[in-house]
Amino acid sequence: MATYWLMPRLSGFYARFPDAMVSVQTPPSDMPAFSAGIDIALRYGPRPWDDGETVKLFDERAFPVGRPDRIATLEGALGTLRSVPLIHVTTPKASHWPEWRDYLEAKGIGAADRQRQTFDNYVQATQAALDGYGIMLGWRSIHEAMLAESRLAALPNGDHDFGTSYWATAVRNRSQNMLVSGFLDWVSQAGEDFDRNGNAVA
Secondary structure, X not given: OHHHHHHHHHHHHHHHOOOOOOOOOOOOOOOOOOOOOOOEEEEEEOOOOOOEEEXXXXXXXXXXXXXXXXXXXXXXXXXXXXXXXXXEXXXXXXXXXXXXXXXXXXXXXXXXXXXXXXXXXXXXXXXXXXXXOOEEEXXXXXXXXXXXXXXXXXXXXXXXXXXXXXXXXXXXXXXXXXXXXXXXXXXXXXXXXXXXXXXXXX
């Protein structure tokens, strides 16, 4: 999310606050805790956090994605996922990102019977999908720009809502700081624009 959603939009924040400097840190968990020097945490999950002022950014969705020629071979059939190479992403134990097994179960599809490729982050897995090595479980926050550019394609009717969203929380003793509150307002608007207009960059 930091690489594919936040970073391309930061110019919108700098346009409002040209003297600001945003340092982006990506911890190995999708539920970062506040520590010294951290003013705002962007988190993924099913409900808002209560350790600061929290705003909802956008609802997340999952869908199988791959290079357009690979997706075309599936002929729009979800069941074919059982017999094609699937790209997996291992996530921290504290994480609650759904994985292929969760998606296949939610769609009533049996376990995949092809050898799996596994990566430890979404950047590597996405590159493998772009290179045509298999189908990965895609996410709005990561893949919508690539779908809009036709670098990747989504399996038709493959969208699934796991009931999760992205949230931004400002630490309590800093939420009244002009730059912190300004960033929270800006990122909230960027999230609303994303929910409303797809991949339009704020």
